[in-house]
Amino acid sequence: MTTPLFTDKDLEQLEAKGITPEEAVRQIEAIRHGFPFPNIIAPASLERGIMRVEEEDKAAYIMEWEKYLSSQSCHVVKFVPASGAASRMFKELYNFLDADYNEPTTDAEKLFFANLTHFAFYDSLNEACLRNVWRTVPKLIASKEYKAVVENLLLSKGLNYGALPKGLLLFHNYGKENRTPTEEHLA
Structure with a gap:
């Protein structure tokens, strides 16, 4: 007899976050088996992946962010990196x-x-x-x-x-x- 991976409460929480049980299982398996090391070829720079926001576009981006903050779907969390020795x-x-x-x-x-x-x-x-x-x-x-x-x-x-x-x-x-x-x- 196998124990189900998710309880009813787990399934409710997954649904509330928009995550299917299949996606949750995929994420668990990825954690179990580890992740491949990325093939880093160069640091990020304006020439390699970083986009410069032009002065005339800043106001539009700020308005978009403020619009998101005032929306019902807004969910902002603070991520505090904690790597390395103290x-x-x-x-x-x-x-x-x-x-x-x-x-x-x-x-x-x-x-x-x-x-x-x-x-x-x-x-x-x-x-x-x-x-x-x-x-x-x-x-x-x-x-x-x-x-x-x-x-x-x-x-x-x-x-x-x-x-x-x-x-x-x-x-x-x-x-x-x-x-x-x-x-x-x-x-």
Whole structure:
């Protein structure tokens, strides 16, 4: 006895999105078996695939976009690429760890600590600090142990955010729910 691939609820959702069950199966099979590597012969440029919009045409394109936004069929989602390691994203914090001073000095360092509680990863960072140095982030900051906070964010003893792909960092904050970019793409 085989289990059906799609539940009734799945079929309803597919229909609402205009996807046939056959197309969904085709997509699943493509994911299962992988995709061939593209044969990239050159970067995209104005000579190779990119269209330049002439000044006199811009207004028409903007009107078309605004018309779409006001239509019933409008469905816009934001796509946030999440490729590569996050080490570049935390360059300023790595510099802080290597610096011969212990308190935030640069504008980037001050901005990071001023907004720390707003980051989606804050609760996880607080747990890592408790686990590793037995103090919360606010207590570490109150005792001017800023580098301990950054170490627990970036290094393997903590969250290891400096080595993880950006797609795995808690990045999107929705109040009580936080998501990685990967989870955001799926949502």
